[in-house]
Amino acid sequence: MGLKINNISGGYAGNNILKNISFDVPNGEIVALIGLNGAGKSTTVNHIIGELQPQMGSIVLNDTNIVSEPTAFKSQLAYIPEQPILYDELTLGEHLHLMLAAHEKDDENTWERVVSLLTMFRLEDKLNWLPIHFSKGMRQKVMLVSAFMLNAPLLIVDEPFLGLDTLAQRDVVSLMKEQAKLGNSILMTTHLLSSAASFVDRFVVLHDGKVRFVGTPSALAEENQLTVDHLDDLFDLMQKELANEG
Numbered sequence: 323m324g325l326k327i328n329n330i331s332g333g334y335a336g337n338n339i340l341k342n343i344s345f346d347v348p349n350g351e352i353v354a355l356i357g358l359n360g361a362g363k364s365t366t367v368n369h370i371i372g373e374l375q376p377q378m379g380s381i382v383l384n385d386t387n388i389v390s391e392p393t394a395f396k397s398q399l400a401y402i403p404e405q406p407i408l409y410d411e412l413t414l415g416e417h418l419h420l421m422l423a424a425h426e427k428d429d430e431n432t433w434e435r436v437v438s439l440l441t442m443f444r445l446e447d448k449l450n451w452l453p454i455h456f457s458k459g460m461r462q463k464v465m466l467v468s469a470f471m472l473n474a475p476l477l478i479v480d481e482p483f484l485g486l487d488t489l490a491q492r493d494v495v496s497l498m499k500e501q502a503k504l505g506n507s508i509l510m511t512t513h514l515l516s517s518a519a520s521f522v523d524r525f526v527v528l529h530d531g532k533v534r535f536v537g538t539p540s541a542l543a544e545e546n547q548l549t550v551d552h553l554d555d556l557f558d559l560m561q562k563e564l565a566n567e568g
C-alpha cells in the first residue's frame with residue numbers, strides 16, 4: 323500500500339498540465355519526484371495535498387481515496403512546503419502545540435519527540451521566539467520539526483535541502499530514512515539528483531507533464547548512459563530534448 327497515483331490528469335483552471343500521471347510511493351520507501359523547471363512537480367504535489375482536483379484518475383493513500391474521504395486522507399499526511407508558512411503572532415512553542423492539537427497528538431510522548439527534534443536542529447531554547455526572529459534556515463527547520471514530529475503515514479517534502487546548512491541536510495536525510503524504517507512513505511521533490519541518488523529508493527522523472535521514468539537511481543543512470551555520480555547531467559539531456567521538440 324502507501325500512496326497510489328493512478329492515471330491523473332489535471333492542472334489549473336484552463337491550463338491542463340498533467341497528462342496521465344501514474345506512480346506509487348510504497349510504505350517504507352523514499353521516492354524523489356524530479357524534472358526540469360515547469361515539468362509539473364509542484365502541480366503533482368498540489369493534487370496530492372488536495373489543493374487541486376484532478377479531472378480524471380485517482381489518488382489513494384493506504385486505501386483512503388482523497389475524493390471520497392478527504393479528511394481521513396489529509397490526517398495521514400505531513401507536508402513540508404518549499405516556502406515556510408508560519409503564523410506571525412505565535413511563538414515556536416505555540417505553533418508546535420497548535421499543529422499537534424490539529425492532528426490530535428498533543429501528548430507527552432509526542433512532545434518528547436518534539437524536544438529531540440528541536441535539539442537536533444538547535445532550536446530547543448527558542449520555544450518563546452516569534453517567527454520574525456528566525457533566519458530563513460531556522461524557519462525551514464521549524465517546518466521540518468512540525469512535519470517530522472507527526473510520524474505521518476505519508477510525508478511530502480518539497481526541496482528538502484533548500485536553505486539548510488550541511489549539518490541540517492544530513493539530519494534531514496537521516497530523519498527521512500527513519501520515517502521509511504517505520505513503514506511510512508516519503509515523497510520528495512529535488513533538483514539535486516546525484517545527492518538524492520545515495521538515499522532514495524526510486525526516482526519518478528516528470529517531463530512536460532508526463533511520467534518519463536520510474537525506477538532505481540542505478541536504473542535511471544543506466545538508461546541514460548550516465549553514472550550515478552553524474553546523474554545531474556540528465557537535466558542537460560532533457561533540456562536538449564525540449565529544445566529539439568520546440
Ligand SMILES: Nc1ncnc2c1ncn2[C@@H]1O[C@H](COP(=O)(O)OP(=O)(O)OP(=O)(O)O)[C@@H](O)[C@H]1O
Pocket residue numbers: 334337339357358359360361362363364365366
Ligand atoms: N498557478 C498556476 N496557474 C497556471 N499555471 C501554472 C500555475 N502554477 C504553475 N503553472 C504552470 O504549470 C506548469 C508546471 O509547473 P510546476 O510549478 O508544477 O513545475 P515544477 O516542476 O514544480 O517546476 P519548478 O522546478 O520550477 O518548481 C508550468 O507550465 C507552469 O507555468
